Amino acid sequence: MTKTKEWFVSWFDTNYYHTLYKHRDYKEAENFMQNLIAFLKVKKDALLLDLACGKGRHAIYLNSLGYNVIGADLSKNSIKKAKKHENERMHFIEHDMRNPFKIKFDIILNLFTSFGFFEDxxxxxxxxxxxxxxxxxxxxxxxxxxxxxxxxxxxxxxxIQIIDGITFKINRYLENGFIVKEINFEADGKQHKYFEKVKSLDLQKINLYLNSVGFKIKHTFGNYQLEEFNEQTSDRLILVLE
Structure with missing residues (x-):
């Protein structure tokens, strides 16, 4: 029996994924990186890993600030696109984050909800x-x-979002402890259905995970301006760990 592909393997590697999210705010990503680098006082000779980098928007911006960056992602398609931007201080690799790294880094960034994908x-x-x-x-x-x-x-x-002539019908719901985004559309003469599933992890649950591996939360922020985290009102849960 063939094993069903995990949702992120099949969805992230399609061109439709990049179509749906083509209007993502690069300025917001850049401001976040600026705020974070300033807050962490990252030295210029530091080696940074952008883990689950997608097409590399954060990595590319960090590299433009003069940093040595490696971007890693499971998606062959995304890495192929990111590799067009490579230079001597920035490289992109295909990597499943469940596998250990071969080298060590000064900063590891796991951004834009690239965690909590797994049933187990x-x-x-x-x-x-x-x-x-x-x-x-x-x-x-x-x-x-x-x-x-x-x-x-x-x-x-x-x-409903209509982008490049494709009508994306999006449904969101809770199922078995996951926040699910179901994406249905017709394109290239076929009906398509994809999912995004992220585990519903609050700060308390994430902290249990962190404690189990010996990570400590140093700072907690609630948005890309690095304002204080508020469980009821904050958009993001940004954790600085050591």
């Missing part, structure tokens, strides 16, 4: 272990997750 808690914990083991002494990890409490209380159940 042990797989999420394995990722945290890899991140911890992938850091140099005094290294810092940053996990930028959604604030599930806020997301659930403001869940938009149905939405």
């Amino acid at each position: 808690d042990a797989e999420d914990i394995a990722i945290l272990k890899n991140i911890k083991n992938g850091l140099n002494k005094n290294g810092i990890a940053v996990i930028d997750f959604m604030n599930c409490t806020h997301v659930i209380s403001n869940l938009v159940a149905e939405e």
Whole structure:
């Protein structure tokens, strides 16, 4: 029996994924990186890993600020696009974050809700272990997750987006402890259905994961301006770990 492809493998590797999210705010990503780099006082000779980098928007911007960056992502398609921007101080690799890293980093960034994809808690914990083991002494990890409490209380159940002539019908719901985004559309003469599923992890649950691998939360922020985290109102749950 063939194993069903995990949702993120099949969806992230399609061109439709890039079509749906083509209007993402690069300025917001750049401001976040500026704020974070300033806050962490990252030295210019630091080696940074953008883990689950997608097409590399954060990595590319960090590199433009003069940093040595490696971007890693499971999606062959995304890495192929990102590799067009490579230079001597920035490289992109295909990598499943459940697998350990071959080298160590000063900063590891896991941004834009690229965590909590797995049914089995042990797989999420394995990722945290890899991140911890992938850091140099005094290294810092940053996990930028959604604030599930806020997301659930403001869940938009149905939405339609028309992009490049494709009508994306989007449904959001809770199922088995996951926040699910179901995406239906017709394109290239076929009906398509994809999912995005992220585990509903509040700060308390994430902290249990972190404690199990010996990570400590150093700072908690609620948005890309690095304002204080509020469980009811903050958009994001941004964790600075050591």
